Amino acid sequence: MRTEICGQSPLLPASSMAMSSFAQQFGVELPLIQAPMAGATTPELVAAVSNAGGLGSLGVGYTEPQAILEQVARVRALTERPFALNLFVLPDDFVPDMAAVAHARARLDALMEREGLAVRTTLPTRWAPRFSEQFAALCEARPAVASFAFDLPTPAQMQELKRRDIRVIGTATTAAEARAWAERGADAVCVQGAEAGGHRGGFLHAGETPLIGLFALIPLAVAVCDGVPVIAAGGIMDGAGMFAAEVLGAAASQLGTAFLACPESSAAEAWKRDLATAEDHHVATIRSFSGRAARGLRNRYVEAMEGAADELPAYPVLNALTAPLRRAAAAAGRADLVSEWCGQAAARVRPQPAAELVARLMHEYRLARRALAH
Ligand SMILES: Cc1cc2nc3c(=O)[nH]c(=O)nc-3n(C[C@H](O)[C@H](O)[C@H](O)COP(=O)(O)O)c2cc1C
Structure with a gap:
């Protein structure tokens, strides 16, 4: 269908529209999000990605409220660009x-x-920090973007975020979860394919662990999100992968493992080394x-x-x-x-400073896009 509408390079105009609207909506230059990785993302990593034009994300799911505020202050000392704070939605x-x-x-x-x-x-x-207190710290910190995994915030919490002009990205592992986020008012839904490193972010389907591959999940989610942008996550390690996700309908890509091996990540040296040989x-x-x-x-x-x-x-x-x-x-x-x-394609990590990795990913992305246009 898109082929008929868009002619010779069918997918480019439609997806570049999605891409630029994503960038406009989230105040960034690039359709690239560095994934929040609780325990591995640092203010230095987040700021380096945001300064390079992507959206850096600080994973603070394991962090107590006061430390969240301190980490946000460190990010703000390093960048004036938008960044995301990420929490796990859990009972208190x-x-x-x-x-x-x-x-x-x-x-x-x-x-x-x-x-x-x-x-x-x-x-x-205590088994974990209290979510309500972490959420209050997030509201006080007022990042440009808040992203969540493990469940939906309540409607009242969503209203609170909107009142503070904080954009919301929700994590979904199935089409039903993507629809639930769109209906709850998320500004974008990050679909986490089976390939994704770290915890599964899903919340419906009790007793099951849905493991849907990203190639299947992107179009399934796009079909039910009613125009809410879909972000692709899971196993993407280069710009060609980002472009492939875009061709399938994603507005942006969220990469975690690719950034784990950066010097700015706080993953242990042994962990970084093991990624490359995984x-x-x-x-x-x-x-x-x-x-x-x-x-x-x-x-x-x-x-x-x-x-x-x-x-x-x-x-x-x-x-x-x-x-x-x-x-x-x-x-x-x-x-x-x-x-x-780590994600499924961990062995493809390319250890280098985060800003260089962002530039390299975008170079590859543009090459892939140009290759399809010819
Ligand atoms: C070490 C690690 C920690 C992660 N921690 C979080 C987290 O705190 N919050 C979250 O929403 N996602 C987290 N994720 C999942 C990412 O958001 C994303 O889905 C995943 O990294 C994408 O797959 P990839 O690692 O193959 O790029 C984590 C992933 C990794 C690898």
Whole structure:
């Protein structure tokens, strides 16, 4: 259909319109978002991407409110451009099944003992920061863009964001979730294909972990989003991939793993090194670190916990239990016991400063677009 409408290079005019409207709407120059990556994005990374014309995103899902405000101040000291703050939408309080917690602790402690690490699990004072307090900090910080994963903010929270002129990007892993975000009033929906690194951001479909490939998911989401721009995420590592997403109907691309290896990212050196040598069949969906499905490298810990994932407490309880173990393992140089999240195409990382990576991605994107035009 588009072929008939647009003639010889059918997809370019339509998608470039989507692209420029995305850029206008979000106040950026490029159809490129550096993904929020809680635990790995730094103010330096975010500012470098935003200064280069993309949308840098600070992942603060694990961060307490005061520290969120401090990190935002550091971003603002480095850039005047728009950037995004990203939160996990969760209930404020969790009442876990303490028998399941005890079972998980016994299993984790036994594993640490077998591996010769002195660290043991403890009961944290809180399982996760309170979302309502993080949300209040986000409103106070007033970034140009707020992005969310794991659930929808309430209608009242959406109104609060609109009142403060904060644009909203929601994460969806299925067409139904994309529609839910569009109906809730999101300014754009980021569809997370099965290829995506890190936690699955979905919230419908209890008891399932939808893993829909990005090529299928983009057009499915575009069809139900009623004109709300769709952003593509998952396994995109170069400008040709960004352009492919655009051809399928995406208004912009969100890349996470590609930015993990930048010097500005706070991923551990061992993690950065392991990305480059990751074999595609060792990049898996893993539940045993946090209690929520996430894509990362299969390693010794993942294999040791195989078969136990369904008995373990759900996110964020398991995440809080394993956090001190992961920290101790990292400090002991045991990357094989640490969560190394990454997308399906991790081996294609190109370690370089973020501004250079943005320029390179956009160069490739323009070459791909020109190649299709001829
Ligand atoms: C290390 C890591 C941490 C992530 N943390 C977050 C997060 O805090 N919030 C979020 O919405 N998405 C998070 N994601 C998912 C990204 O938003 C995005 O969906 C993903 O990076 C896209 O796939 P790619 O890594 O192959 O580019 C994370 C991804 C990675 C790799």
